[in-house]
Amino acid sequence: MSDEQRTPAPRLRDAYGGVLDDIDPGLGLERPASGPQPLHRHRQTFDRELQDVKDSVLRMGSLVEESIRQAIDALVRHDADAATAVIVADAGINEVQRKVSSMITATIATQAPVARDLRFLLTLDHVSYELERMGDHAASVAKQARKLAPEPPLKGYVDLPKMGDVAAQLVHGILRALVDVDQEMARRVAGQDDEMDALYHRIFDDVLDLMRADPGNVERGTRILFAAYYLERIGDRVTNIAEDVVFLVTGDIEDLNP
Amino acid sequence: MTAIARPIGDTSLRRTGTDWAGLAFHGVLLASLLVSLLILFTLIADVAGRGLPILAERGTDFLTAPTSSRPARAGVAQGIFGTLMMAVFVAIIAFPVGIMTAVYLEEYAADNRLTRFINVNIRNLAGVPSVVYGLLGLSIFVISLKNLTGGRSLIAGGITLAILVLPIVIITSAEAIRAVPRGLREAGFGIGASRWEVTRLLVIPHAAPGILTGTVLALSRALGETAPLILAGAVLGGFSTGGKDFVEQLFGRYTTLPVTIFDWARRPQADFRELTAAAIIVLLVVTLLANAIAILLRNRYERSS
């Protein structure tokens, strides 16, 4: 369904109005052309509500991706204000998650979906929860960035910016996999989490060395470790979402994070 | 269905003996049909046997000659005229009044004791022997209103007959209207039609076939009535209609086919037996024609709506 044809489901809009409007459109996350198309016009209202929920989750994902990039950016540029902005914006993400959850509840209660529709909605509910936690993690990174801002950088923050970049890419990738319900892509993205783990271990080792070398590095080093930890948690949550996508497609629960 | 008990555990589906009661019932029904047909056939055969030769022999003369005391010259022309006029009177008086009464009773009258009382009485009137209507006609239209109707006239007889069949028209029309499904009326009201519009545009057209059937019934009844007309002034015996124009004939003496038949049946001359039979055939034909036209009109109406 093209953008112009689609009007949001009226009663979700009435009840939760503004979820779709308040947020800026995502970072280039186009509406998929592929994916299951409605076969006939029998449940247009339900399809629209489903689409609204999906849209909301996607936009939430865009917000989270943005938060991650901005947190890392604030860190690199020593911009305490930018870091604060990320922390404040997290409240917005939490609010959106609550609304999304309510929308999903409302849709399940009133449309009585079954089979794949139901699994999809439940998946989206879980995804929104994971995204909200990811937002929290990004805010935690921003908090460290704020504390680190007045200090000189510690060895170019080692691989932290790279880790942040990978994290943002993972989020983008898994959202794409979710939208297209593509389990191959989900598995690939989950595999990329290995890179995150590798980066995390390297940062851990590097920072420990730095802290052993000079006690003056301990505070900054610890903060960097925290930031790295949160970014690594983001990666884990992306894997959780990947497991959801696989479940959606196959109906099987697979552990993609051994 | 005979309740032949089966032993428990017997799951065979085969018949366990003949259904005698069922067969007997079937036989009785068939026998009744045959008896009815037999009676009908006998009557027709008797009448046809006697009357057809006369019709064959005298042909149109029989149909155009007035009644007479001489069998060789007697004809049913006046009878036919009178019967047709009766049909006209019934059509222009009983049908409109009867149908409109039925519409009022079913659609407009409130369902209270008065309405129910009226309905019961109309039913009773339908059961009143037709002779009584004859007396009614005699006392009111022939005697009291002598100046208006001309006494023992066609008009008086026609009105009497119309009143006689009025209850039939009312009752059958009311039935037909009552049979109109409630949903149809609701649908009409639902889109803002007034009661008058609903009745006129929806109820009556839907009930029309039933109403028309009622009129056919009433007409058949009217065309066959004899006793009330005799009481109300139809002529038994001969009379002359020669030289009178239509209006004069309305206010003048008259007879109808059934009355003619009654008259001839009483005559002692043996020849009148055959004439009677011939007249009966004519009456049957006229009645059938009248019914056929009415049914044709009804079917034409049904198809077009």
Place this chain on the structure above:
Amino acid sequence: MTTADPTRSVAIRVDRPNAPSADAAVAREPAVDLRDVSVYYGSFRAVRNITFDAPANAITALIGPSGSGKSTLLRAINRMNDLIPGSRFEGQILYHGQNLYAPDVDPVEVRRRIGMVFQKANPFPKSIYDNVAFGPRINGFKGNLDELVEQSLRRAVLWDEVKDKLKQSGLTLSGGQQQRLCIARAIAVEPEIILMDEPASALDPRSTLQIEELMAELRARYTIIIVTHNMQQAARASDYTVFLNMGDDRAGYIVERDRTIEIFTNPKNQLTEDYVSGRFG
């Protein structure tokens, strides 16, 4: 699938949205406003003290167990109860500020503005064209009747299926099509409000969904009030729901009235909760 955090997934309270667009939606002008309405049949009171309003251009559903007076209430709105001898009305039904039951109000006019679609489709025994044209004709419509018929049939999503057989009798259509014909017929007199008394209860599931989708489209132009005994239908299709129950005095009364989403996710009244979760009725 890893489960969501259990502390988040139960007893979800629906947030009251603060966005201005949502508030504007709540404050829609009502199409009809019922105030303290009671309907009697003779000495028997069928519904008592009914007060609610049906917002314009929205679908309001009346739900409740048998005997709760839903149909009676619906028929009171367009004064169809007037046709039942012995029925009596108390209270007010305001429509554009006028009380529909004021003594100088013509019920026929009321029914033109407030149309009705019935449980069992009841098209007239006339052609499809004449069915739709009936209403306009008796109202003295002077314009292009063909156009009006086509527009009504299009709005009822029936035009494509019948455009080649407008002269055929309406009774030759299938159940779902007949019901849509009745909707087209009701639309043709250009009402403001359409009342529907269990419009899909006699239809198969596919036709039912068609009617629901049709209702969703119609609400852009009309206000719809629907009685349904099918709770799932009310949940799927309506914007607002009024829950009626039969009291001990056998009269129907309003238990709760709210946005449909609220009624089905977080009802305020225990009785409502029991009813929508199928524990009684």
